[in-house]
């Protein structure tokens with residue numbers, strides 16, 4: 001049966017709330033197409049009041065593409081490796097159940113792969129009563145607001161993304177277990193254009209963030225300065241929407257045009273989220289069609 005759901009914009013230029021949808025039921029084709037169109041239009045959707053088993057969460061996510069399994073497999077849900085646990089729960093022997101501090105820096109998921117994630121669906125199964133928000137920034141609006149000279153400069157550049165550089169930074173602070181050599185080898189450095197064309201909307205967006213370690217052909221100091229500048233530009237408040245979680249929210253973001261950042265919360269409070277990650281394509285930057293000549 002068709003579902004009568006509403007989509008309401010919450011953010012400055014993106015991010016919408018969907019109410020009245022039940023993702024545990026198979027969506028009819030027309031509902032699915034409407035939801036998909038809303039996702040492409042708004043970039044990030046929060047689907048309220050979802051009651052999903054792991055199987056239902058996986059089945060709903062698969063409507064949008066095949067699922068990626070996170071390479072730090074000890075943090076995937078037992079029996080359902082498609083679900084990454086973002087959680088501060090502990091096993092009885094004290095080992096962390098999930099990645100408690102996942103995403104405490106601006107990033108776009110799995111940008112360190114040659115084919116990064118299309119989207120991610122994070123489902124709130126336990127949330128703290130304070131803190132733990134997730135902020136999102138609109139990389140399309142951030143690109144479009146750049147001066148043409150800066151757009152042109154970034155269009156020709158490829159940033160290098162490397163998972164282990166980020167993981168090891170956290171491991172050195174004692175926040176995560178160090179990686180084994182085998183885990184490091186799973187994700188060697190890759191490069192991607194700093195401006196990418198969205199394969200479905202055709203719109204251009206900035207593409208960089210937390211896993212970048214440099215820019216091809218550019219001295220390190222200059223690259224770090226430019227990467228920092230791009231991050232500061234893209235995360236200005238005019239491009240950001242901060243999401244305060246409600247229990248049983250599912251937030252579905254498009255990693256091709258949005259970055260996100262998780263916030264701290266008191267360690268004494270529980271936060272337990274299930275994340276699926278949808279496979280995407282290799283980023284590319286399509287040349288803009290030449291402007292039509294204006295005849296006098």
Ligand code: SIN
Pocket residue numbers: 086102103104120122132133134260261262263273275
């Ligand atoms: C993530 O980066 O996938 C986690 C975001 C969050 O926990 O809010």
